[in-house]
Amino acid sequence: MATLTPTRAAAASAPKKATARRDAAATREALVQAAVDEFSRSGFAGARVDEIARVAGVNKQLVYHYFESKQGLYLVALESVYAQIREKEQALSLGALEPVDAMTQLIGFSFDYLAEHPEFIALLADENRNQGQHILASERLKRMHSPFIEMLERTLERGAAQGVFRRDMDAVHLYISIAGISYFFFSNNHTLSAIFGKSLGSKGALVQRRRHVIEFALNALRP
Amino acid sequence: MATLTPTRAAAASAPKKATARRDAAATREALVQAAVDEFSRSGFAGARVDEIARVAGVNKQLVYHYFESKQGLYLVALESVYAQIREKEQALSLGALEPVDAMTQLIGFSFDYLAEHPEFIALLADENRNQGQHILASERLKRMHSPFIEMLERTLERGAAQGVFRRDMDAVHLYISIAGISYFFFSNNHTLSAIFGKSLGSKGALVQRRRHVIEFALNALRP
DNA sequence: GTCTATACAGGGATAGAC
DNA sequence: GTCTATCCCTGTATAGAC
Numbered sequence: 001m002a003t004l005t006p007t008r009a010a011a012a013s014a015p016k017k018a019t020a021r022r023d024a025a026a027t028r029e030a031l032v033q034a035a036v037d038e039f040s041r042s043g044f045a046g047a048r049v050d051e052i053a054r055v056a057g058v059n060k061q062l063v064y065h066y067f068e069s070k071q072g073l074y075l076v077a078l079e080s081v082y083a084q085i086r087e088k089e090q091a092l093s094l095g096a097l098e099p100v101d102a103m104t105q106l107i108g109f110s111f112d113y114l115a116e117h118p119e120f121i122a123l124l125a126d127e128n129r130n131q132g133q134h135i136l137a138s139e140r141l142k143r144m145h146s147p148f149i150e151m152l153e154r155t156l157e158r159g160a161a162q163g164v165f166r167r168d169m170d171a172v173h174l175y176i177s178i179a180g181i182s183y184f185f186f187s188n189n190h191t192l193s194a195i196f197g198k199s200l201g202s203k204g205a206l207v208q209r210r211r212h213v214i215e216f217a218l219n220a221l222r223p
Numbered sequence: 224m225a226t227l228t229p230t231r232a233a234a235a236s237a238p239k240k241a242t243a244r245r246d247a248a249a250t251r252e253a254l255v256q257a258a259v260d261e262f263s264r265s266g267f268a269g270a271r272v273d274e275i276a277r278v279a280g281v282n283k284q285l286v287y288h289y290f291e292s293k294q295g296l297y298l299v300a301l302e303s304v305y306a307q308i309r310e311k312e313q314a315l316s317l318g319a320l321e322p323v324d325a326m327t328q329l330i331g332f333s334f335d336y337l338a339e340h341p342e343f344i345a346l347l348a349d350e351n352r353n354q355g356q357h358i359l360a361s362e363r364l365k366r367m368h369s370p371f372i373e374m375l376e377r378t379l380e381r382g383a384a385q386g387v388f389r390r391d392m393d394a395v396h397l398y399i400s401i402a403g404i405s406y407f408f409f410s411n412n413h414t415l416s417a418i419f420g421k422s423l424g425s426k427g428a429l430v431q432r433r434r435h436v437i438e439f440a441l442n443a444l445r446p
Numbered sequence: 447g448t449c450t451a452t453a454c455a456g457g458g459a460t461a462g463a464c
Numbered sequence: 465g466t467c468t469a470t471c472c473c474t475g476t477a478t479a480g481a482c
Contacts, residue, residue: 132413190355
């Protein structure tokens with residue numbers, strides 16, 4: 001015990017030696033990042049805690065130290081990807097756009113976000129296969145309401161008032177439809193490619209799909 | 224080798240003793256059924272061969288006897304659910320329906336099939352998370368083209384000729400969109416319910432969704 | 447064709463030193 | 465806060481009898 005003193009003194013006198021890799025926040029963050037990767041690649045059951053620790057460059061024991069269990073880490077990983085999309089949604093500025101232009105932005109955003117975030121899709125798919133048990137258990141996640149739905153609602157109202165959109169549209173169902181036409185293309189890209197015998201993963205297919213999605217959804221909204 | 228003769232003779236003289244529970248085909252079928260259940264509930268990695276054998280009411284060793292490995296069984300399970308939907312699709316008779324009515328049938332069918340077959344959705348999701356590795360490895364699966372897409376194409380053409388549908392529609396993209404607005408609702412029902420704070424799994428929500436889906440897709444198709 | 451028993455590896459989780 | 469070592473269960477797969 002007496003041997004601790006020198007160490008303590010050193011720590012006290014030079015508390016933030018920048019070399020320190022004993023950085024709790026950074027370690028946590030590295031683990032969450034690695035977890036998102038591994039869980040999205042392999043699902044909850046297929047994911048390996050060993051692998052997550054290895055990729056994060058830390059000892060496996062720290063997973064249990066910080067997150068209690070594999071499940072605990074999974075929940076934080078899920079919260080993390082939701083937090084990220086919410087942040088991007090907040091940043092959407094539709095400004096003074098005309099309803100049709102605003103709607104085009106909204107549809108394009110939901111397409112682009114999914115295109116750029118396959119890990120989000122993979123985690124959602126896994127969470128749903130598990131009956132949404134984590135999202136239901138997390139008050140924090142349930143409180144993370146999407147600003148997207150309100151933007152959609154407002155745009156819809158403005159457009160209806162101007163006579164450019166139909167009146168009888170439920171915003172939640174519209175949201176699900178807009179998200180769905182993009183989501184299904186990405187989430188099932190492999191099986192769709194195999195069944196149709198052509199690669200839907202190419203850049204060309206992506207561009208073509210984006211155009212179709214926007215046109216399809218806008219058409220559906222016409223009065 | 225000589226001892227085979229009596230058995231052969233017996234088989235020839237009484238080939239179909241109905242009492243037999245040593246029925247290879249039935250055993251196989253029970254295993255595939257149980258596999259579809261277990262794999263859809265838990266994914267490939269989470270599924271337990273023990274559990275599949277238990278539910279099928281047979282010994283675990285038979286899984287390896289008939290299917291070589293867990294993967295082999297998974298592939299057959301996947302082929303099985305695809306075969307089922309293809310069969311139902313074949314049975315769709317659009318007869319002499321007007322294009323709009325025929326399209327309504329097609330959209331309704333894709334909605335209803337997904338509503339009634341959550342195991343199909345779950346297996347597809349898992350297969351896609353695994354990069355479609357099984358479907359790519361199976362010539363049989365890749366050859367299982369959907370008749371749905373051709374029905375869609377023909378209906379689209381007829382409608383365009385009559386001026387009730389747009390002309391510039393790609394059948395594959397349209398298929399993905401029609402399937403997507405239904406699929407996403409079911410595949411992500413749990414997370415959507417949690418985020419919107421209302422149960423989308425209820426019978427009422429289902430009926431409402433079905434109406435929306437048909438209306439949304441038909442609107443999108445108007446010229 | 448079906449069963450029992452078991453080999454063998456892998457992985458979640460914990461103990462305890464530093 | 466981080467590391468090494470290890471426990472112990474579970475799950476795939478196989479051997480071999482009947």
